[in-house]
Amino acid sequence: MSAHRRFDFKKQHFAGQEGRLVPLLQRAQESDGYITRERIAEIHRECGIPLAQIYGVATFYAQFRLHPVGKNLIRVCHGTACHVSGANDITKAIEDALGVSDGETTADRMFTIETVSCLGCCSLAPVIMVNRDTHGNLSEKEVKRVIRQYQKAATGETQ
């Protein structure tokens, strides 16, 4: 994780905009990977928003994370269509392949498994999204193959 880079609250980062807290936190997560303590303190100091409000908002919305995630974020869709098409089995297959449970990150910080409510690709159920790529019409076998691809790419990078 790179060191804390300060935001320029006067010129950029939604300066002068009403209701800037949510977009600020979104920007923070984009640049830091998650909402860091330093960033919360910085927003409080520079924008005059009470710490309690920042923390309250950061914990209310599912999008915000207060802990770092792995390099590859696997979002397993558990929408209605995916549920009736076996999303639970898909999650289990990924858990088996990576050796961690839903919501956890692998020890090498390469993968995080996350459950999401709906990715909106219901006609391709069951669906997962790895980073920005969507994979649909999965079976347990197929999803393991997808994960292996990312594992291969990950080991290729570290070597």
Add this chain to the structure above:
Amino acid sequence: MTRVVVGLGTCGIAAGAEKTYDALAKHHAAGTAAFELDKTGCIGMCYREPLIEIRSEDGSRVQYGNVTADKVDRLLAEHVGEGRVIEDWVVWADDGRGTERAYFSRQTRIVLRNCGKINPEAIEDYLAADGYMALRAVLEQDDPDALISAIVDSGLRGRGGAGFLTGMKWRFTRLAGGGRKFIICNADEGDPGAFMDRSVLESDPHSVLEGMIIGAFAIGAHEGYIYVRAEYPKAIERLNIAIAQAETHGFLGERVGGSSFSFHVKLKEGAGAFVCGEETALMASIEGRRGMPRIRPPFPATKGLWDCPTSINNVETFANVPWIVLNGAEAFASIGTANSKGTKVFAMAGKIKRGGLVEVPMGISIRDIVFDVCGGIKKDRKFKTVQMGGPSGGFIPAELQDTVIDYESINRTGAIMGSGGLVVMDETACMVDVTRFFLEFTQRESCGKCTFCRVGTKRMLEVLTRISNGEGRDGDVELLEQLAQLVKNTSLCGLGQTAPNPVLTAIRYFRSEFEAHITNRRCPAHQCKPLLTYTILDSCVGCLLCAKVCPTKAVTGELKKVHVIDQSKCTHCGECHKVCRVDAVAVY
């Protein structure tokens, strides 16, 4: 020159449409075939993605389905090169060919009028399809009251779920005092199983923008927000492009279309909270607070965003507006039933042959949508129920499939029209399991403000969980019904008021299934694992495969002899059933 158009909605991309596009682009750049390459949004047949359309110089159109990148060479050589249509791949053609014609024959496309036809990233395409003509007409007429009356007369009702008359909402907001007013486009499509708004935004963002600008003019708002789910990156990307283009063309900003009216719009990304689909919670979220609903009245029309009068309308509602302005309120009101006018877009998903986006006139029956438009149930299994309206909606059983689609008829079944997610289930769906799934969702998404929504849904979930674990007690069904009524009656917002709907409709139509779980400890649909018993039949060939995969060593046996499962060790994981090659592991 021949144009090759690739459908690049999220569904298409997930099925590999970008790779198809890249393969085409390579040929285009190399000049191996002479054609123009273009992209479009959602063509609608998600079940046949990736989809491409070839438009010949003479204007004829042919759509191909399942065009993965490896099929590009043949397609270019035969269709583009030699002008020979590859019959086997055609899904639809304007000359009457194609295997999927039935999918379109019952549809009436108003909201989806441009979807899959125009390039969503090119305002020129939208303008060529009469885009922004409605806005020009409205500005020329310069009579907001007449405009509002026309929308009222058209009978357009909010497509977000509740079905309030759009024109009335605008009238209240217009009549409210105060100088500063807002208009908000609710694109926080949170219902699992719904993707209409995503597809419209990805395929025709300008139609939503135009409807919104017209709405702003009607109520006298100069500022607007579009609140989009962050889970829809493609929709956000295309909306941003559309906003920038509308600004350069003078449809947004100061002096819209040369008139004295000014309007600015900002895009807000949601942060993943289902409750923010509720209008007061959505406004709290835009204001930078926790998205919690508040008591109404005052309604947003008088006191909304930053206490200013605000109108909040759904994506699909806005997309209808330009069509109504151009074609007249009467034309719109002539479609549909007495109290539900126009069309409704449905996102068809689940165990259905043709899943995708359909737009049908109000008044069509559920049977017609499921069987005529969508081709019936996958693998020709038995149709059991449709779930309408997501976690706020309910189940409509196969016996009621002749129910027609209009707000009142759907409400009478206990479900709601909702935003338009329609998930079809076959006999393999367990109602206890699916109900539990919905309640798990609403329980997690409850903002926690109202006690019964916060605690009541939790208690209901616990009851449902124990039923599906085979630990149900006598009286559990009645307890669920009682809690459901309490949660409904004592919650402030739509989330809590509707969260019990799936439970109530499931009990109403499938009570015996609940009782089978509780009394007989059986799951008739074979979904609740703790209730299943696995046994090995005499047809077992003794291959040892199941014994190898069994995690608790409950399966024993010798090679080429029938194996046995020790029920006391079995954890009901189902692995033996899955690996058996001769279907000798029976489940009941």
